[in-house]
Amino acid sequence: KTISIIGLGYIGLPTAAVFASRKVNVIGVDVNAHAVDTINRGEIHIVEPDLDMVVHAAVKEGYLRATRQPEPADAFLIAVPTPFKDGPTGPHHPDMDYIESASKSIAPVLKKGDLVILESTSPVGATEQMAAWLAEARPDLTFPQTHGEASDIRVAHCPERVLPGQVLRELVQNDRVIGGMTPKCSEAAASLYKIFVQGECVITTARTAEMCKLTENSFRDVNIAFANELSIICDKLDINVWELIRLANRHPRVNILQPGPGVGGHCIAVDPWFIVSQAPDHARLIRSAREVNDSKPTWVLDKVMAAASAVVSARPGIAASDLTVSCLGLSFKANIDDTRESPAVDIVRALARGFAGTVLVAEPHLSSLPHELHGERVTLVPADEAVQRADVVVMLVDHHAFSQIPLSEIGTRALVDTRGVWQTREIH
Ligand code: SAJ
Numbered sequence: 001k002t003i004s005i006i007g008l009g010y011i012g013l014p015t016a017a018v019f020a021s022r023k024v025n026v027i028g029v030d031v032n033a034h035a036v037d038t039i040n041r042g043e044i045h046i047v048e049p050d051l052d053m054v055v056h057a058a059v060k061e062g063y064l065r066a067t068r069q070p071e072p073a074d075a076f077l078i079a080v081p082t083p084f085k086d087g088p089t090g091p092h093h094p095d096m097d098y099i100e101s102a103s104k105s106i107a108p109v110l111k112k113g114d115l116v117i118l119e120s121t122s123p124v125g126a127t128e129q130m131a132a133w134l135a136e137a138r139p140d141l142t143f144p145q146t147h148g149e150a151s152d153i154r155v156a157h158c159p160e161r162v163l164p165g166q167v168l169r170e171l172v173q174n175d176r177v178i179g180g181m182t183p184k185c186s187e188a189a190a191s192l193y194k195i196f197v198q199g200e201c202v203i204t205t206a207r208t209a210e211m212c213k214l215t216e217n218s219f220r221d222v223n224i225a226f227a228n229e230l231s232i233i234c235d236k237l238d239i240n241v242w243e244l245i246r247l248a249n250r251h252p253r254v255n256i257l258q259p260g261p262g263v264g265g266h267c268i269a270v271d272p273w274f275i276v277s278q279a280p281d282h283a284r285l286i287r288s289a290r291e292v293n294d295s296k297p298t299w300v301l302d303k304v305m306a307a308a309s310a311v312v313s314a315r316p317g318i319a320a321s322d323l324t325v326s327c328l329g330l331s332f333k334a335n336i337d338d339t340r341e342s343p344a345v346d347i348v349r350a351l352a353r354g355f356a357g358t359v360l361v362a363e364p365h366l367s368s369l370p371h372e373l374h375g376e377r378v379t380l381v382p383a384d385e386a387v388q389r390a391d392v393v394v395m396l397v398d399h400h401a402f403s404q405i406p407l408s409e410i411g412t413r414a415l416v417d418t419r420g421v422w423q424t425r426e427i428h
Helices: 011-023 033-040 051-060 097-109 128-137 143-152 167-173 183-193 207-236 241-248 271-278 282-316 343-354 383-389
Strands: 004-007 023-031 066-067 075-078 086-087 092-093 115-118 155-156 176-180 201-205 323-326 357-363 392-395 414-417
Touching: 004 011, 004 097, 011 023, 011 051, 011 066, 011 167, 023 392, 033 051, 033 066, 033 323, 033 392, 051 066, 051 143, 051 167, 075 097, 092 271, 092 357, 097 115, 097 128, 115 183, 128 143, 128 207, 143 183, 176 183, 183 201, 201 207, 207 241, 207 271, 271 282, 282 343, 282 357, 282 392, 282 414, 323 343, 323 383, 343 357, 357 383
Parallel strands: 004 023, 004 075, 023 066, 075 115, 115 155, 176 201, 323 357, 323 392, 392 414
Antiparallel strands: 086 092, 155 176
16 A cells, blocks of 8 residues: 655644554655655654654655655545635635645546545535545546545545644544545545554544534634633733633633633634634634634733833833843744744734834744744843843743743743743733
8 A cells, every 4th residue: 555645744744754654655745845855865844843753764664755746646645734815705715725736736646446535624615625626637537526435536534633742642642533525435534544543533524524623723712712811801800810710710610721922823823714714604703712812912012012111110211222021932832843823923023123122032942033033123042041131021932941930030020921920920
């Protein structure tokens, strides 16, 4: 059996490596020549704990090979991005262009009996659409939407659900939702995943599997929005929100998540919009949650500006331009180095542009500023230096390294603690 993985990014590459580690022949396909060359050298172009070792071993033992041109295989897994594009009701419509070009690129090498699985997070109906693109390109083969169980090609959706930072473990241990276009399609997909998945492979329809993935991330987004909204309300009412949540969570049926500076990453801030774009009149709560979470960085920025103004008012002869604001953390969540769609980056950039004084940032997971902050008026410094030089400390990411800084080191400096790391003190 040969498996081909189309798209060697955060999901495709670990999946390819895990199949290869089970001694399955894997052909990885990506349009990015740099990614292809890096993988063929046994190295990786993305950051994920332990992935380098697994890829290195897979390439060295000859089970994993990358190429830019699809080749014949028995199963094809499509793991390409599904970003946003402008649509009739706004800028948040799912962009299926990568899925379309991936489908069209494998069509010429498909043969009777092949299995095609869509792993990319997709709007409802995407798997049917993919099958239609494939059928259009290969009129000589039969597809499930027209031939049902008698089709030549099996098509299924099997969304990835792994947590960045724990991808290798979750790929193996998590349950998989498998939505075939027919029951036989589901069975074929399930037996493929069983090569490495230790969790349960649960079978449903393609549409339900699509909605399931969107639902999981919307559930988390709505719950984080609830915590973020509470944090703003508590700030107004002079209540420590972290204490409040700890207390409320003592109720046996209450489990509130943690407030933060906003929601980052490439999934939770994106996927709920796919539901909104398909049911704009009904997805009211899901849309509101997105709006609450997206507006949190602006609220934090206002807090920082207010904290700086309070310092200026308390110290005669001092102007805002004499002050230093130090931000702790840039990644989109704790203990990873991924800064894509990070609310911390947005806040630091806005400070660099809008605050008159010095802006320092500490990020122990990076050795230089990420490209999003190139050319901005901000300096990367070690955490202790950031705190020492600060008039205002802004806690943005609760990395282990920061949680160890004792509150005594912050001393009397103004503090905006968006993550509740130093909960004993008021957030400001
Ligand atoms: N966050 C909070 N408060 C919380 C939890 C998270 O503010 O209580 C913030 C984080 O700081 C971060 C954002 O939310 O900015 C998202 O972080 P996350 O850890 O919740 O999720 P991701 O984006 O790393 O991964 C999610 C996961 N989905 C769910 O947990 C339902 C993962 O399982 C998915 O595979 C992944 O999205 C994906 O690829 O869709």
